[in-house]
Every structure is written in structure tokens, then in C-alpha cells.
Amino acid sequence: MYTNQNLFVKYRSVLKSCDFFRELNEEKWNTILPHFYEETWTKNTCIINRKKFLFHFFIICRGRIKMYRVDANSEKEHTLFLLSKGDVFDVFCLFDGDKHRVYYECLDNTRVLAIRMNKLRLWMAQEPQFYPMFLQYAARIMRKLEKTASELIFTDISTRLLKLILKNINKDNQKLELINNLPNKELANLIGSTRAVVNRHLQKLKKNGSIEITRNNLEIKNLDLLLKELEDQKDSS
Amino acid sequence: MYTNQNLFVKYRSVLKSCDFFRELNEEKWNTILPHFYEETWTKNTCIINRKKFLFHFFIICRGRIKMYRVDANSEKEHTLFLLSKGDVFDVFCLFDGDKHRVYYECLDNTRVLAIRMNKLRLWMAQEPQFYPMFLQYAARIMRKLEKTASELIFTDISTRLLKLILKNINKDNQKLELINNLPNKELANLIGSTRAVVNRHLQKLKKNGSIEITRNNLEIKNLDLLLKELEDQKDSS
DNA sequence: GATTTTGTGCTACTTAGGTAGTTTTCGTTG
DNA sequence: CAACGAAAACTACCTAAGTAGCACAAAATC
Numbered sequence: 104m105y106t107n108q109n110l111f112v113k114y115r116s117v118l119k120s121c122d123f124f125r126e127l128n129e130e131k132w133n134t135i136l137p138h139f140y141e142e143t144w145t146k147n148t149c150i151i152n153r154k155k156f157l158f159h160f161f162i163i164c165r166g167r168i169k170m171y172r173v174d175a176n177s178e179k180e181h182t183l184f185l186l187s188k189g190d191v192f193d194v195f196c197l198f199d200g201d202k203h204r205v206y207y208e209c210l211d212n213t214r215v216l217a218i219r220m221n222k223l224r225l226w227m228a229q230e231p232q233f234y235p236m237f238l239q240y241a242a243r244i245m246r247k248l249e250k251t252a253s254e255l256i257f258t259d260i261s262t263r264l265l266k267l268i269l270k271n272i273n274k275d276n277q278k279l280e281l282i283n284n285l286p287n288k289e290l291a292n293l294i295g296s297t298r299a300v301v302n303r304h305l306q307k308l309k310k311n312g313s314i315e316i317t318r319n320n321l322e323i324k325n326l327d328l329l330l331k332e333l334e335d336q337k338d339s340s
Numbered sequence: 341m342y343t344n345q346n347l348f349v350k351y352r353s354v355l356k357s358c359d360f361f362r363e364l365n366e367e368k369w370n371t372i373l374p375h376f377y378e379e380t381w382t383k384n385t386c387i388i389n390r391k392k393f394l395f396h397f398f399i400i401c402r403g404r405i406k407m408y409r410v411d412a413n414s415e416k417e418h419t420l421f422l423l424s425k426g427d428v429f430d431v432f433c434l435f436d437g438d439k440h441r442v443y444y445e446c447l448d449n450t451r452v453l454a455i456r457m458n459k460l461r462l463w464m465a466q467e468p469q470f471y472p473m474f475l476q477y478a479a480r481i482m483r484k485l486e487k488t489a490s491e492l493i494f495t496d497i498s499t500r501l502l503k504l505i506l507k508n509i510n511k512d513n514q515k516l517e518l519i520n521n522l523p524n525k526e527l528a529n530l531i532g533s534t535r536a537v538v539n540r541h542l543q544k545l546k547k548n549g550s551i552e553i554t555r556n557n558l559e560i561k562n563l564d565l566l567l568k569e570l571e572d573q574k575d576s577s
Numbered sequence: 578g579a580t581t582t583t584g585t586g587c588t589a590c591t592t593a594g595g596t597a598g599t600t601t602t603c604g605t606t607g
Numbered sequence: 608c609a610a611c612g613a614a615a616a617c618t619a620c621c622t623a624a625g626t627a628g629c630a631c632a633a634a635a636t637c
Contacts (some may be wrong), residue, residue, distance in 0.1 A: 132452065140376075148505075167609075170469040172486065172487075174491040174493075174494035176494075176574045177494060179493065179494055181489070181490045181493045181494065183486055183489065183490070194479075195478075195482050195483060196479075198472075198475035198478060198479035199474055199475070199476040199479040200479065201479070203483065204487075206467075214553045216634070221592055224472075230471075231468035231471060234468060234471040234474075235435075235461075235465075237471075237475060238435035238436070238471075238474060238475070238478065239435055239436040241432075241435060241475065241478035241479075241482070242431075242432040242433075242435035242436040242438070242478075243436065243483060244482065245432050245478070245481065245485065246432060246438075246440065246441075248482065248485040248486065248489060249420055249442065249485060250409075250441075251408065251489050252418070252420065252485060252488050252489040252492060253409040253411070253418045253420070255489065255492045255493065256411075256416065256418045256492065256532035257411035257413075257414060257416055257418065257530070258411075259624085260621090260623080260624070264423075270504070270610075286583080286585090287584075287585070288584080295492070295493035295625080296625085297582090297625060298585090298626080299586095299587095299624090299625055299626075299627090300623085300625070302584095302585065302586065302587090303586095303587090305585095305625085306586075306587085316585085317633095318583095318584065318585070318632080318633055318634080319584080319633090319634090494592085496593070497593080497594070498593090500613095522612085523614060523615085524614075524615070525614085533594080533595085534594080534595060534596085535614090536594090536595075536596075536597090536616095537593090537594055537595070537614085537619095539615065539616065539617090540594085540616095540617090542615095543615095543616075543617085553615085554603090555602075555604075555614070555615075556603095556604095556614085567600055
């Protein structure tokens with residue numbers, strides 16, 4: 104077990120990158136960190152455990168976790184958010200204590216910091232100066248969701264796929280990050296399509312030389328070509 | 341001009357139905373109401389005026405206002421929310437002061453209560469006990485948006501149209517409310533489709549006798565048939 | 578290193594929904 | 608009440624995307 108001090112030092116970079124608690128300095132962190140504890144989940148773990156789900160709040164230290172919905176009828180999946188280092192969940196549950204028709208699954212071996220929700224709620228009430236920060240966070244998420252929803256209506260699948268790829272290219276080294284080693288099926292879930300269709304479009308990008316695909320790896324070969332492709336699709340619509 | 345007291349009396353039922361301020365009693369209302377003033381907008385008014393948009397917050401007293409996004413390329417519209425009596429906007433703007441890639445347009449002659457955003461923010465900071473209420477509100481909206489987004493992926497247009505209709509039927513008198521006198525084009529914007537397609541599906545419902553359509557009026561003829569229709573579509577997917 | 582599982586690539590087929598265009602109907606307005 | 612404009616109704620067409628199925632290859636598992 105780590106002391107508060109140690110926990111802050113150990114996860115400094117995680118906590119710094121945590122948008123949800125953006126304004127906290129080390130001193131403030133240490134008023135709440137003692138209530139957190141570390142937890143490790145293996146790849147493919149599903150967080151559907153009602154109790155844990157409702158009563159705990161998590162900060163992701165490493166690994167990716169998808170937040171997704173499942174259609175009761177068709178068994179289709181829709182990945183709403185792909186969470187990683189510095190992201191938190193479940194915020195909405197924290198805010199209103201309601202259960203959430205949403206699932207979480209680890210795409211990697213994952214390390215999180217966990218806290219009982221009532222502890223966190225209590226802390227929030229004791230530090231009301233941070234409420235505006237939480238409201239701001241909520242607003243940011245909301246805008247993202249709005250954009251996601253409209254994008255589903257406005258743009259076709261090849262465009263959504265292109266945007267997904269471009270969004271996850273590291274500007275510095277031109278490598279694909281975050282979504283890089285996901286199977287076609289997971290990419291499909293992210294943009295609201297199916298494995299076969301995603302693959303069809305990836306093949307096209309491969310053929311024109313903008314990307315290269317090996318199993319579990321997508322390499323950017325020609326970023327300019329990808330950008331041009333996106334422009335062309337805009338024009339033709 | 342009304343005094344605080346009068347404003348509360350005049351709009352009692354609006355304020356009572358206002359989810360955003362759910363927990364306020366008359367006394368509390370009167371600490372903020374003096375900063376509100378009434379405004380009337382005619383049908384088709386667009387609230388894109390940057391200044392007003394960024395610096396004011398509104399409670400709708402009567403009339404409908406659509407909150408929508410526009411695709412820069414295709415000029416397509418997507419109506420995210422259809423606001424009416426008791427609804428407020430723009431919450432996200434209130435929370436983070438950021439501009440919002442979103443438009444508002446009056447579908448009827450509209451009456452609102454308006455307040456300068458900084459006044460409201462100040463009041464919120466002075467009454468921190470209400471912050472959890474705002475967070476809860478944010479969470480509710482968020483869940484709605486999540487559902488909207490996933491629905492766009494999971495269900496086809498005829499189902500989305502059916503659900504839209506069923507959602508807006510008054511249980512008591514079986515009449516269609518809120519969306520009743522909207523043109524097909526607006527219905528299309530609500531579910532992410534086009535006028536022609538919406539009309540196509542409406543014709544089908546008309547033919548099987550579940551609804552009747554006259555200009556600017558949609559009448560429910562057979563609710564059970566509509567519900568059965570929805571079930572059938574679930575099965576066939 | 579054999580076997581199973583998982584992901585990929587590809588073909589052929591089907592269909593819902595977008596598009597374009599015309600006609601008809603209705604309601605508003607001059 | 609005439610004429611105009613907007614919404615609705617309908618036809619015909621086209622295409623993107625979903626579906627199903629199979630073959631193959633790479634990993635993971637034992």
C-alpha cells in the first residue's frame with residue numbers, strides 16, 4: 104500500500120493529464136488521494152459488476168478501456184468513448200447515482216486508481232470551489248457527444264473512418280496511436296459500421312498507397328494523401 | 341416590467357416544470373428572478389447573434405425552439421433537441437463559456453425568460469448547495485445524447501420514426517404533441533434522414549391505417565397497430 | 578509444434594435510403 | 608377569389624452499406 108505522498112509521486116503524470124481534476128495542485132490532490140487505491144484489470148475484463156460499477160469511480164493509469172452500448176435486439180455494439188491514461192469513469196453515475204445503460208471493457212491490461220463514489224461526492228461538497236471545473240468537464244464531454252451524433256448523420260462511413268484515423272495520428276512521428284492495434288471489428292464499433300465494410304474501405308486506402316496494413320498494425324504511408332482523400336470526399340458530397 | 345414576486349406568480353408553472361432548477365422553492369427563485377427579464381421572439385427567429393448567444397441564458401416559457409447543428413459541406417441539418425416550456429439553453433455555454441457549434445431557431449412564436457450569464461454564474465457560486473443539481477442535470481442530458489447517438493447506429497429510419505411518434509403521444513388523449521404540426525422536413529432533421537424518406541414511411545403507416553395525415557396535422561388512428569409495428573421491426577432486424 | 582482461435586481479405590448478393598424530378602394539394606396573402 | 612408558394616405525395620433511379628459465406632494467415636494456447 105502506498106501513502107498519499109507516494110501515490111501522487113507514482114502517478115504524477117497520470118494525475119497531471121487528468122482533465123476531470125484539471126485544477127488540482129499537489130496539495131489538493133493529497134486531500135483526496137488517500138481515499139484512492141490501485142487496482143489492476145487484465146485484458147478483456149468487463150466492468151458490468153453492478154456494485155463496483157455504481158459505487159466506485161476510476162481514473163485510468165494505463166491501458167485502454169472502451170465505453171460502449173449494446174443494442175438489445177441486434178447485439179450490435181457502439182463504442183461511445185475509447186478511454187485511456189488520465190480519463191475517468193463513470194462521471195454521469197458520479198453526478199446522479201443513476202445506473203447507466205453502458206458497459207466498460209478493457210482492451211489492454213489496465214491499471215486504475217479507484218475510489219468509493221460517496222467518498223468522492225463528499226469531498227466535492229467540501230471543496231465547492233471545484234464545482235465549476237466539473238461543470239466545464241461535463242460541457243466538454245457533451246460537445247463531443249453532440250459532434251459524434253451529428254457526424255453519424257452527416258458523413259458516410261469512409262469519411263468517418265478517415266477522420267478516425269487522422270484524429271489518432273501522432274503529429275510528431277506520424278504514427279497511429281490509441282487505435283493502432285485494434286481489430287477491424289473494434290474500428291467498426293467506433294464509427295458505427297461493420298467489420299466487412301471497414302475492411303473494404305481500408306483496402307481502398309491500402310491500394311492507393313496511403314496506408315499499409317499488417318495484422319494488428321496500421322501504418323501511415325502517406326499522410327498528405329489521406330488528407331487529400333478527406334477533402335475529395337467532402338467535395339463529392 | 342414585473343417585480344420578482346409578479347414574475348414568479350406569472351410563470352409559476354414554467355418554473356415548476358423547469359428541470360434545470362428542479363430544487364428551487366419560491367424563496368430561492370426570488371433570489372435570482374430579479375435578474376431575469378422577459379423577451380418575445382417571433383416564429384423562425386434564429387438565435388445566432390453571437391453576443392446574445394454567449395452572454396445570455398434562457399428559460400422557455402412558451403413556444404418550441406430547436407437546437408440543431410448544420411453540416412458545413414452538405415448543408416444538412418440535425419436537430420439535437422426540440423426544446424419547449426420549462427427547457428433552458430445554453431447550458432454548456434453557461435458551464436464553460438465556450439462557443440458552441442450549435443444553432444437555435446424558433447418553431448413558434450416564443451416567450452422566454454433571459455438572464456445575463458455572468459449574473460447566473462455569480463448566483464450559482466453564491467448558492468453552492470445547488471451544484472449537485474446542475475451536475476445531475478448534465479448527467480441526464482448526457483444519457484439522452486448517448487442514447488440518441490447509439491440509436492442512429494442501431495435502428496433504421498422507419499423504427500426511428502415510429503419511436504419519435506410514440507414518444508410524443510399524450511397517454512391520456514392519444515394525441516400527438518410537441519412534434520405534431522412540424523413539416524416532414526423537420527421530422528427528418530430530428531431522426532437524421534430526409535424529407536422524402538420520412539414521407540415514404542409515413543405513407544406506409546397511413547396505408548395500414550395506424551395514422552391519418554392532413555397538412556400540418558398527424559392523427560393517431562390506431563396506437564396498438566403502431567406498437568405492433570415497432571415490435572415487428574425489432575423482430576425482423 | 579500441433580491445434581485452436583482470431584483477424585483478415587475477398588466475392589457475390591440484397592436492400593434501405595438518398596436523390597431528382599414532377600404533380601398535386603393546401604393555405605396564405607395580396 | 609385568384610394567384611402564389613410551400614408542403615406533401617409519388618415515381619423512378621442509383622449507390623453505399625449491410626449480409627453471408629469462405630479461404631487463408633497469423634497468434635495464442637496447450
